[in-house]
Amino acid sequence: MIRRPAALLLTLLLGSVLVACGDDSSEEGSSGGGGASLESVSIEGEVGEAPEVTWDGEMSADEVESKVVAEGDGAEIGEGDQVFAQIWLGNGTTQEQAYSTYDADQPQLLTVGKDTLSELFLEGLQGQTVGSRVAVAASAETAFGEAGNPQIGIGNKDTVLTVIDLLGTVEDGPQGTDEKAPSWVPSLVGGDEAPTGLDFAGTPKPTGKLQTAVLVKGDGAAVEKGQTIAVDYLGQVYGGKKPFDESYSSQSTSFPIGVGQVVKGWDQALVGQTVGSRVVLAIPPALGYGKGGNEQAGIKGDDTLYFVVDILGAA
Known part of the structure; x- marks a missing residue:
């Protein structure tokens, strides 16, 4: 989404x-x-x-x-x-x-x-x-x-x-050094290779701020504003039982980053990350879909969006 x-x-x-x-x-x-x-x-x-x-x-x-x-x-x-x-x-x-x-x-x-x-x-x-x-x-x-x-x-x-x-x-998955996940990061369901969901059991409530955690520090170049990046991703609202969108089961996707082509939380969090990284984002409504949410995806105006994103390449 x-x-x-x-x-x-x-x-x-x-x-x-x-x-x-x-x-x-x-x-x-x-x-x-x-x-x-x-x-x-x-x-x-x-x-x-x-x-x-x-x-x-x-x-x-x-x-x-x-x-x-x-x-x-x-x-x-x-x-x-x-x-x-x-x-x-x-x-x-x-x-x-x-x-x-x-x-x-x-x-x-x-x-x-x-x-x-x-x-x-x-x-x-x-x-x-x-x-x-x-x-x-x-x-x-x-x-x-x-x-x-x-x-x-x-x-x-x-x-x-x-x-x-x-x-x-582009890479076929994260390539780099594993990092320890902070306590606010939900567990990945379905394994590290191709996550199928997020498990929020035991995770604290969202802070209302944009949060970024690096699970794998990629060994590639840093992503620059205006580049087109290739990613695999999965998105799920806090406390949700299943993802509202994901690409792991189909094809990687690509888009320009840092220029308003994706939700603000992605633009702010992904510029500067390195190719090969896996990052988890917690995006408050103001940096996601706003007060209107996204009815088609089942996202309410007060939902915090959690994403796991694999940065596979940049050009």
């Missing part, structure tokens, strides 16, 4: 882009021949910054074509890895930008796999190294399915160029 990014359109676009909506039997080359290849496109700029793309006429791609524009010296990305990436998409037929995550300066957290990525994006991630910039070209049908992606201005006969900057992978 953390507050999601305000740009809902971003989520909708990524949903249509990243889900492999085409199948292996789709006919490639729907853009036709005669256009320039990927080698004729100039892509300049530093990794992590919006690319400067110069076209040499209309582009075509009869099959998926990729090129490493700049090779990073980080770890190789494999099946199942979660990766922070910036994505630029262009229409090779009209030679125009179609979509870019650089506009909002918000890297996306992608899970590498055939079930989660279309062939266009899988080609740009799997087997590449962190720190790389990779360009991939394909027909719109191969990238998005028979309809193309008209929502971002790519028709089913167009060609798609994507530029992907691979900024870093």
Whole structure:
């Protein structure tokens, strides 16, 4: 129940882009021949910054074509890895930008796999190294399915160029030094690896102030205001019998921190923590959902929110 990014359109676009909506039997080359290849496109700029793309006429791609524009010296990305990436998409037929995550300066957290990525994006991630910039070209049908992606201005006969900057992978759990929990911290139910709830037996009543406890001190870099972080988390109101939200049973989530995209308690408590840490937060109503609470989640206006948060990565 953390507050999601305000740009809902971003989520909708990524949903249509990243889900492999085409199948292996789709006919490639729907853009036709005669256009320039990927080698004729100039892509300049530093990794992590919006690319400067110069076209040499209309582009075509009869099959998926990729090129490493700049090779990073980080770890190789494999099946199942979660990766922070910036994505630029262009229409090779009209030679125009179609979509870019650089506009909002918000890297996306992608899970590498055939079930989660279309062939266009899988080609740009799997087997590449962190720190790389990779360009991939394909027909719109191969990238998005028979309809193309008209929502971002790519028709089913167009060609798609994507530029992907691979900024870093994320941990699969806390990595660091265990710390002793203070007395106000509830016990974790279900084990340390993937908590399923919080047990408040024997814990004191909330103080009405924001409280933070580090259970694992991560050995990574400190989180900075404005970064996008990847986390697993579980939230439960004080005295509650079950969580109102959690990510351990599904996928890690990501969002900008310290800029008002999540509840104030998260912004105040997580900036400055180190990657790899597990922290427990007690958030008073004023720094959570306020006097109105969150009826949909069963949170009243006077509820104190307790979270366990694993900080898995930052970009």
